[in-house]
Amino acid sequence: MLKRAVIEDLVILLRGFFATPMISSLGRLGVLEEMRQAESFSASAFTRVANTKLLEDTFRYFARLGLLERVDGSEGHYRASELGQEVFRRANSFYVPHSYFEYMHRYHDLIQDGKSAVVCQVERLENVIGSGITHLRYFPPAVSYLKRKAAFELLVDIGCGDGQFLTSFLEAVPDKRVIGVDLSSVSTETTLGNLRTRFPQTDVATVCCDALDVQTWSLEVRRLAGNARIAFSMWFLLHEISRNRTDILVDFFRRIAMVFPDAPIVVGEVVRQSEEVLLGNSAASLMPEYLFFHEMSGRGSLPWQGYREVLAQIPYELVQERLFDEASDSSGQKIPSTFVWCLKPEAQVKAAEVKEL
Ligand SMILES: C[S@@+](CC[C@H](N)C(=O)[O-])C[C@H]1O[C@@H](n2cnc3c(N)ncnc32)[C@H](O)[C@@H]1O
Numbered sequence: 001m002l003k004r005a006v007i008e009d010l011v012i013l014l015r016g017f018f019a020t021p022m023i024s025s026l027g028r029l030g031v032l033e034e035m036r037q038a039e040s041f042s043a044s045a046f047t048r049v050a051n052t053k054l055l056e057d058t059f060r061y062f063a064r065l066g067l068l069e070r071v072d073g074s075e076g077h078y079r080a081s082e083l084g085q086e087v088f089r090r091a092n093s094f095y096v097p098h099s100y101f102e103y104m105h106r107y108h109d110l111i112q113d114g115k116s117a118v119v120c121q122v123e124r125l126e127n128v129i130g131s132g133i134t135h136l137r138y139f140p141p142a143v144s145y146l147k148r149k150a151a152f153e154l155l156v157d158i159g160c161g162d163g164q165f166l167t168s169f170l171e172a173v174p175d176k177r178v179i180g181v182d183l184s185s186v187s188t189e190t191t192l193g194n195l196r197t198r199f200p201q202t203d204v205a206t207v208c209c210d211a212l213d214v215q216t217w218s219l220e221v222r223r224l225a226g227n228a229r230i231a232f233s234m235w236f237l238l239h240e241i242s243r244n245r246t247d248i249l250v251d252f253f254r255r256i257a258m259v260f261p262d263a264p265i266v267v268g269e270v271v272r273q274s275e276e277v278l279l280g281n282s283a284a285s286l287m288p289e290y291l292f293f294h295e296m297s298g299r300g301s302l303p304w305q306g307y308r309e310v311l312a313q314i315p316y317e318l319v320q321e322r323l324f325d326e327a328s329d330s331s332g333q334k335i336p337s338t339f340v341w342c343l344k345p346e347a348q349v350k351a352a353e354v355k356e357l
Helices: 004-028 033-039 052-065 080-090 091-098 101-105 124-148 162-172 185-198 213-227 246-259 277-279 287-296 304-312 347-356
Strands: 068-070 079-082 154-160 179-184 204-208 229-233 265-268 314-326 337-344
Touching: 004 052, 004 091, 004 213, 033 079, 033 080, 052 068, 052 079, 052 304, 079 185, 080 091, 080 287, 091 124, 091 265, 091 287, 101 154, 124 162, 124 185, 124 229, 124 265, 124 337, 154 162, 154 213, 162 287, 179 185, 179 213, 185 204, 204 213, 213 229, 213 246, 229 287, 246 304, 304 337, 337 347
Parallel strands: 154 179, 154 229, 179 204, 229 265
Antiparallel strands: 068 079, 265 337, 314 337
């Protein structure tokens, strides 16, 4: 007979297949938030949801998982359980994994396709909304650095997603101008819409361009910026452009430094932890899934050592570092799963040293 622990692991492996699309969908429709706020509810109360029967089925399923409780034991009348409150509050954690649904849905085609004929797309809007909210926790140290320690008038966020970082930044530093750069027009349009609604007085622009094409976007940024002093931010962009190669990132930073030699940069990025750390922490971390869909879709998070090698070869000095969710590897070295760096151009550091002499 199978051991109880094995059965539970099997159920965990299977459950996400059902629960993830449901939680992602109901989260995006605002249903989960309403369920959290309401004292009690039934499916018919959600008039925005056209398929009431499917919602009823979903509620029964959630009740069987312990996410909902029946009010007074009555059929069809529920409230969110303590577990449901916690899970529904974190619905946005489901968006990024779920945005890769086409790859998973077509996995059976992909695995039989030796010629890369099957092409899948990430659901961009769900991806950028999910990324923005998921990444909120990493922004404060960088916002604080940009507010207190960096001299500039205009912030350029490369790989701006839905503009969540620029929003956090403008909330803390409302008197700056901002530009969002992204390869995806869904991102630049969403960023522009979000920022114009939230900060109608702020000078906001976007540029739709490949980050690696520094020559093209820098011309546009220069034209929009005029004489304004510039700072850069890039959140979870490096793994999108690295193709697992440090030299690509070194070249990218060097080209930015050539065009904008005085501009400080804040970087937030995910680290590829060792296989041993990933295995040891697999029950409490979604990193194996994140790395899988990065690898499967041609993205490349570097190991911690790789990012340190990039840093050693670019003309920037690390002035502030924040490491998140560190875990020890076999040699006892602490490896973060995410890091934030605040970088000052060497040109500025040297000028400050000359001034001090
Ligand atoms: C993981 S999301 C992060 C979004 C946002 N920076 C955040 O932290 O929420 C990566 C973003 O980089 C953009 N991106 C991917 N490849 C890019 C490239 N080559 N040039 C510019 N942007 C790119 C994607 O469209 C997406 O908006």
